Amino acid sequence: MRTDEKLHRPAEYPTTRDLPRMSRTRLWLFGSTLAVYVAIVVGVVTSSKLVTLDWQVMLWRPYKQWPQIHAALDYFVVLGQRGPTAVMVAAWLGWRAWRQRSLHPMLALGASLLLLNITVGAVKYGLGRLGPHYATAVGSPELFAGGDIFPSGHTANAVVTWGVLAYLATTPRVRRWASVIAALLALGVGMTTIYLGTHWVSDVLLGWAAGLLVLLALPWFEPAMAWAEDFLVAAWHRLRHGSGLAPVPARALGQRPGLVTQRASQAGGQPALEAVGAATGGHTAAMPHAPGRPPAARHERTPVTPTGSRRPPAERPVRPIPLAHQQVRGRGAAGS
Template sequence: MRTDDRLDRAAERPAHRALGRMSRTRVWLFGATLAVYVAIVVGVLTTSKLVTLDWQVMLWRPYKQWPQIHAFLDYFVVLGQRGPTAVMVLAWLGWRAWRHRTLHPLLVLGTSLLLLNITVGAVKYGLGRLGPHYATSVGSAEMFAGGDIFPSGHTANAVVTWGVLAYLATTPRARRWGSIASALLALGVGATTVYLGTHWVSDVLLGWAAGLLILLALPWFEPAMASAEAFLTGVWARRRRPRSLARQAVPAGALALTEDEAASAARHPLAAGSATAAATATAPGANSPHAPGRPPTGRHERTPTTPAGSRRPPVERPRPAPPLVHQQAARGRGVVG
């Protein structure tokens, strides 16, 4: 079966996938994470002990305490960059979408990344915090100074991108192990940014909370994603249907002769032309005014369907005997004695 036909059938049949639901436990987790998110923002704005912790870790300089792992962590932090991680996850989810004939994995990834860019980007540029390498005053929060470091984009992206794989897992076991693996990756990426000195500790804490909020809120967007999938599959089906109908308009064997007709054409060459003409006349679209061909001919101009002469030798028939009257007349004349 062709891939286009499989996609057409998948678009025509209704989707029976159950939409994600916002359970009570998920709502409580969302509320608790949101409270932590607000508490971190307030703690940084008020220059609380959280800012003091930021400066203590920054002045301790972890990258100088363990320089032997610096080279490895320079590559490991790439697992939190938006471009490389999006390409890797997109390749896997694209294969899953093609295999299961559904756009749901791709829509989940696109929705989560869109929410990540909107929410994290708005807070980053709204608060304008400077990073550790650009700090100007020891002990200050470095807020509203034109920076874009709070919350940590690497950390939030690691939580969302790898967490989507766990969210889309089809079995409880795969979901459990996927959640553990994505959590370890997100924790590792966040800690690596603190080690390298590119983020404050509070940046990483807020990045974890921001990414978790997006993952917990995804079930609220499932109806919109289902509507988008139905619309896109409908457009695809309407676009592919005229081409499939055009392929079915003229069957491949419409002008082909049967075995008996081919054998008859070999015995009678003159009759082959009439058989082909008949097959052409019965093919779909042969009588269409737009179909190219020769103009219709009259009955007297058509090719005869039987051969002009016979190939058998003539048979000599016996001559009939003369009538009895002629025999008696001949006797009277003395011809017959």
């Protein structure tokens, strides 16, 4: 089956251009998560007790308390790294998109990662917080020092990347199980970064909130995904069937197009223009005369000449008539 035919099959997840209405539960979750997000940022900026907790956990050094699990958690934290997780999830959703004949799964992943990079990246580089391993003063929030640690990108990425699988689940039961698994993975990745000493506690808390905000806001971008899918499918069809891009049949290569001739149609006696020749495979395409005008008589039609050079043909030399032929002609003229 061709790819353009697959893209025209009905999708399992119908998309819409109308802005979806959020349920009260989702709106309440979005508002409360946003409030927590702002509270964490304010708590770090004002050097509140949240910063004190950060330093207490950092000075306790969890990786020294349980060194036996250090090697295993070094591999586990990769489940929150943007590159490997994006490749794994994109491979699965790419197969889903092919099965469903829809680009919606891939567009949902792309939109969620784009939102995550914009929102998390802006706060990271705007606040410039240093990580625990690069801290300079005990009790300081380490802000505006050229760092990029707040919020935790590993944690936010784990929430979004694995949460998208739950967002795209087909049944409520699968969605519940996928949500539980995604929450456990995000929780484990965040706690692992604290254990390894690569993030403050407040970094992880803000990463969880940032990722959850992206997932809760994703339905608002469904109209943009539907528009993008329509645009990509139309662009694919223009690429495959557009002018000069469609494959040329092998039988038509090397053959000259036929001439345009005039022939009266057998139904009603009305004239029609037909294109005949090797390029059309012997089939003719009739073009009826313009409506409202009587068909032109045969002597009034414009003669159609073949395209090519308009140079007059070279003059042929005059061949002398043999004497026997002249005598025959003379006798015929005399007898008449």
